[in-house]
Amino acid sequence: MERVVVIGGGGAGTAAATITKRLNPELKVSVFTEFSDIAYSPCGIPFVHGREIEKFEDLFLSTVQRYEEDGLDMRMETVVTDIDLDRRTITTKNQPEGFDQLILCTGFFWEQPDVPGVNLDGIHYVKDIRQSMEFDKQLDSMKRIVVVGAGPVGVEMAGGLARRGLQVDLVDEGPWVLHEILDPDVAKPVHDSLEARGVTLHLGTKTESFEGDKDGHVNAVVTSDGVLECDAVVTGLHKVPNTKLAEAAGLKLGTTGAVVVDDHMRTSAPGVWAAGDVVEIPHGLNMIPIVGLTGAHAYAQGRVAAVNITGGDLAYDPVWVPWGMVAGDYTIGGFSMGENLAKSVGIPYVLAKGVGITKARYYPGAEKTFVKLLAEPDTLRLIGGVIHGGEGVKERCDFLAFAAKRGATLYDLAYMENIYSPPIGALFEPIQIAAQNALAEQRANRLAVAT
Amino acid sequence: MERVVVIGGGGAGTAAATITKRLNPELKVSVFTEFSDIAYSPCGIPFVHGREIEKFEDLFLSTVQRYEEDGLDMRMETVVTDIDLDRRTITTKNQPEGFDQLILCTGFFWEQPDVPGVNLDGIHYVKDIRQSMEFDKQLDSMKRIVVVGAGPVGVEMAGGLARRGLQVDLVDEGPWVLHEILDPDVAKPVHDSLEARGVTLHLGTKTESFEGDKDGHVNAVVTSDGVLECDAVVTGLHKVPNTKLAEAAGLKLGTTGAVVVDDHMRTSAPGVWAAGDVVEIPHGLNMIPIVGLTGAHAYAQGRVAAVNITGGDLAYDPVWVPWGMVAGDYTIGGFSMGENLAKSVGIPYVLAKGVGITKARYYPGAEKTFVKLLAEPDTLRLIGGVIHGGEGVKERCDFLAFAAKRGATLYDLAYMENIYSPPIGALFEPIQIAAQNALAEQRANRLAVAT
Numbered sequence: 001m002e003r004v005v006v007i008g009g010g011g012a013g014t015a016a017a018t019i020t021k022r023l024n025p026e027l028k029v030s031v032f033t034e035f036s037d038i039a040y041s042p043c044g045i046p047f048v049h050g051r052e053i054e055k056f057e058d059l060f061l062s063t064v065q066r067y068e069e070d071g072l073d074m075r076m077e078t079v080v081t082d083i084d085l086d087r088r089t090i091t092t093k094n095q096p097e098g099f100d101q102l103i104l105c106t107g108f109f110w111e112q113p114d115v116p117g118v119n120l121d122g123i124h125y126v127k128d129i130r131q132s133m134e135f136d137k138q139l140d141s142m143k144r145i146v147v148v149g150a151g152p153v154g155v156e157m158a159g160g161l162a163r164r165g166l167q168v169d170l171v172d173e174g175p176w177v178l179h180e181i182l183d184p185d186v187a188k189p190v191h192d193s194l195e196a197r198g199v200t201l202h203l204g205t206k207t208e209s210f211e212g213d214k215d216g217h218v219n220a221v222v223t224s225d226g227v228l229e230c231d232a233v234v235t236g237l238h239k240v241p242n243t244k245l246a247e248a249a250g251l252k253l254g255t256t257g258a259v260v261v262d263d264h265m266r267t268s269a270p271g272v273w274a275a276g277d278v279v280e281i282p283h284g285l286n287m288i289p290i291v292g293l294t295g296a297h298a299y300a301q302g303r304v305a306a307v308n309i310t311g312g313d314l315a316y317d318p319v320w321v322p323w324g325m326v327a328g329d330y331t332i333g334g335f336s337m338g339e340n341l342a343k344s345v346g347i348p349y350v351l352a353k354g355v356g357i358t359k360a361r362y363y364p365g366a367e368k369t370f371v372k373l374l375a376e377p378d379t380l381r382l383i384g385g386v387i388h389g390g391e392g393v394k395e396r397c398d399f400l401a402f403a404a405k406r407g408a409t410l411y412d413l414a415y416m417e418n419i420y421s422p423p424i425g426a427l428f429e430p431i432q433i434a435a436q437n438a439l440a441e442q443r444a445n446r447l448a449v450a451t
Numbered sequence: 452m453e454r455v456v457v458i459g460g461g462g463a464g465t466a467a468a469t470i471t472k473r474l475n476p477e478l479k480v481s482v483f484t485e486f487s488d489i490a491y492s493p494c495g496i497p498f499v500h501g502r503e504i505e506k507f508e509d510l511f512l513s514t515v516q517r518y519e520e521d522g523l524d525m526r527m528e529t530v531v532t533d534i535d536l537d538r539r540t541i542t543t544k545n546q547p548e549g550f551d552q553l554i555l556c557t558g559f560f561w562e563q564p565d566v567p568g569v570n571l572d573g574i575h576y577v578k579d580i581r582q583s584m585e586f587d588k589q590l591d592s593m594k595r596i597v598v599v600g601a602g603p604v605g606v607e608m609a610g611g612l613a614r615r616g617l618q619v620d621l622v623d624e625g626p627w628v629l630h631e632i633l634d635p636d637v638a639k640p641v642h643d644s645l646e647a648r649g650v651t652l653h654l655g656t657k658t659e660s661f662e663g664d665k666d667g668h669v670n671a672v673v674t675s676d677g678v679l680e681c682d683a684v685v686t687g688l689h690k691v692p693n694t695k696l697a698e699a700a701g702l703k704l705g706t707t708g709a710v711v712v713d714d715h716m717r718t719s720a721p722g723v724w725a726a727g728d729v730v731e732i733p734h735g736l737n738m739i740p741i742v743g744l745t746g747a748h749a750y751a752q753g754r755v756a757a758v759n760i761t762g763g764d765l766a767y768d769p770v771w772v773p774w775g776m777v778a779g780d781y782t783i784g785g786f787s788m789g790e791n792l793a794k795s796v797g798i799p800y801v802l803a804k805g806v807g808i809t810k811a812r813y814y815p816g817a818e819k820t821f822v823k824l825l826a827e828p829d830t831l832r833l834i835g836g837v838i839h840g841g842e843g844v845k846e847r848c849d850f851l852a853f854a855a856k857r858g859a860t861l862y863d864l865a866y867m868e869n870i871y872s873p874p875i876g877a878l879f880e881p882i883q884i885a886a887q888n889a890l891a892e893q894r895a896n897r898l899a900v901a902t
Contacts, residue, residue, distance in 0.1 A: 011878075041811060041813070041873070041878075043811070043871065044811060044814070044873050047814065047873055047874070053813055053814060053815070059813055294870070294871050295878060296870070296878055297868070299879075300868075317866070320868060321868065322869065322870045323870060324870040324872050325872045326872070326875060331875060333870065360492060361512075362492070362495055362504055362510055363504060391842060391843075392842075392846040393875065394843070394870045394872070394875040395843040395847055395850065396846055398867065398870055399849070399850035401867075402850070402854065402859075402863075402867050412857075415751065415765075416853050417748070417751075417770060417852050418773065419784065419845045419849055420494065420746050421494065421745075421775050421845070422492070422494055422495050423498070423776075423782075424775055424776070424777060424844065424845040425775065425845040427492075427746060427750060428750075429849060
């Protein structure tokens with residue numbers, strides 16, 4: 001019986017393992033993870049801290065026992081220390097174990113702030129659910145938290161902790177929160193919503209050091225904006241691909257530092273596959289490799305590896321990265337890139353901007369939805385976009401990523417059909433409005449040039 | 452100065468007139484309507500009766516004065532009785548008036564029940580806002596209403612009137628409500644929701660006659676299910692294209708009885724255009740002409756006529772008809788066709804069925820969304836679908852209509868990227884789940900055939 005070894009029990013690893021076993025029950029499939037839990041949603045952690053979700057137990061999707069009943073060989077709390085590609089073994093607990101096919105799903109670790117005091121107690125990273133459960137208990141007796149880094153997790157944690165009644169300072173060097181993905185014009189409603197929850201924003205502010213008490217527990221963050229006393233620190237910086245094993249085994253790494261895979265999730269070594277946050281994936285627009293995708297991407301990549309390992313032929317396409325989140329109480333999203341990123345990487349674009357509503361204007365609960373689309377000059381092919389406010393942000397961004405991947409233009413979107421029914425949709429679809437506005441501007445410009 | 456005459460002040464007519472004037476302010480644009488109001492939303496009427504929207508005045512988007520200020524020649528309460536294509540005149544109030552270009556937007560009238568007593572007072576059609584305002588006052592002293600016809604407006608009216616506290620009987624010959632667009636498996640939650648609002652359903656029930664009191668006001672509906680006493684009747688049958696003028700003028704009518712237009716909204720007569728409910732439009736799947744589209748379609752068609760009249764070159768594409776509505780408190784929608792319609796017209800299909808959730812499973816407010824997709828056997832190209840339950844029905848159906856029009860397959864949807872963020876989207880997109888299920892079944896079938 002052939003043996004498939006999966007290293008990692010996150011989204012990619014569990015998808016790869018369960019789907020491999022389902023597609024070919026003859027295979028022995030082993031999952032190695034350093035943690036004691038499997039199949040829970042780390043994405044839900046900020047919302048349990050924020051008491052929007054009742055308890056951590058709600059985040060568990062399945063149990064180790066259930067996986068074992070499905071025929072998987074579950075190796076919990078088992079760290080893989082080495083991969084030997086020649087002997088086709090991995091090493092755990094100083095013992096080699098053989099594999100025929102290996103799927104590397106070692107995920108990511110959080111970037112640490114590169115300042116003195118970073119090893120003090122009480123500096124929390126949002127990842128391991130057991131640590132978060134412990135942290136949550138401590139929060140009951142805490143008053144003031146500093147969140148370092150206004151990336152997605154930092155923003156969700158700041159909003160959640162403030163909702164819970166804690167005093168929260170959110171510190172980031174960038175000029176606005178989420179500045180790597182968000183355009184400045186979208187930052188205002190996000191800032192307003194976070195502040196309405198009670199978060200104090202310290203933007204353009206450098207974290208200089210952490211200070212601790214005599215027991216080595218953090219009690220202050222020294223920033224360029226002054227000293228912020230605190231009972232604990234939460235970090236929300238970048239995800240860094242966890243390539244330690246891959247690198248030691250000599251797998252090819254890419255420009256981002258992550259593992260290079262082909263469109264079948266094959267690494268540079270025969271019979272070795274990788275999926276999830278440890279790999280880089282080309283962006284659909286320009287084929288430049290990127291990292292830092294979502295759990296949905298990790299799961300999908302794990303599935304592709306599983307299908308191909310079991311004799312299928314399934315490609316994982318370049319990504320158009322629909323994204324969305326709730327910042328404070330304000331929903332934001334987008335796909336591919338916004339204006340800020342397009343400018344940073346020097347991609348020229350035509351802008352389509354519009355404001356629509358989520359229900360008929362006169363229907364209770366109708367909210368404004370702001371749409372900004374970026375299109376290639378001349379062809380007007382969709383290259384990116386941002387949507388914020390109101391319901392339907394997730395569905396619209398999924399749609400636009402799908403449409404952009406297939407070459408849709410502003411013309412297509414300007415004349416798309418849409419549902420008009422007062423309680424669920426307005427006469428004009430917000431996406432349509434943005435695209436129509438751009439076409440009207442293009443016409444006006446052509447007329448101006450012609451005269 | 453060339454003169455453009457628009458007959459009709461609904462969605463198509465107002466779009467055609469305002470956009471023509473905006474694109475070429477030199478033109479004299481006249482709008483003739485038999486009504487005293489312009490630019491209101493008839494789609495909102497059931498929700499005012501149901502007290503979800505406060506007052507009828509909320510439904511008005513603009514005023515006659517505003518249109519006049521924009522340079523339009525508004526001919527309110529003016530019935531056009533004749534079109535003379537040779538002399539290029541229309542007749543109103545026994546006077547001919549000339550036109551250079553004519554846009555026919557005469558809309559629809561409601562099918563009348565074909566039974567005795569149909570001309571009694573108190574049988575209400577949902578169309579003219581002034582009549583609805585009058586009816587709404589009468590409703591204050593009424594107790595019991597019979598709604599004849601469980602089409603979209605009948606269902607919205609029944610739900611609205613029941614919500615207001617009236618005793619409502621909904622009568623339809625079909626075996627379930629909305630049976631022309633809805634599949635039987637989707638009817639149950641709709642029935643449950645209407646009944647929860649207090650609507651009594653009389654399905655498979657024929658309306659045989661209306662009976663009246665000595666003043667000629669309806670006071671009972673005789674049905675195959677017995678006599679239903681009532682203070683008034685609301686009808687909700689089919690929309691019938693209002694082709695009286697078109698037919699008299701000799702414009703070509705199509706298989707549906709509606710006016711035939713080309714993809715530029717030109718009728719069979721030079722310089723005569725038509726848009727909205729008076730025309731038939733080919734369905735994108737099989738190019739068979741259909742009628743009974745929505746206000747959003749009417750507006751878009753009016754725009755196409757306007758663009759082409761003013762020297763542009765814009766095609767109105769065959770339609771894939773995304774639709775959606777709230778029945779009782781349950782949201783339903785779809786695009787192109789469901790199973791029931793596909794079977795009726797003999798279109799073979801592969802079924803993709805799945806149940807997803809609108810937020811992460813553990814996030815408060817997560818609701819089930821049911822997705823059913825129909826795809827062409829072999830190619831698995833999308834040909835129709837139904838979505839019901841939860842938020843995002845409208846956005847998903849808009850998306851699917853767009854994707855189907857562009858030839859998307861179940862493969863494309865099974866591997867679409869999606870946003871996973873607990874408060875707004877689950878790990879798996881419901882559309883993706885349905886498509887994945889179908890692919891898994893296809894694989895299983897192939898394996899079964901192979902062995």
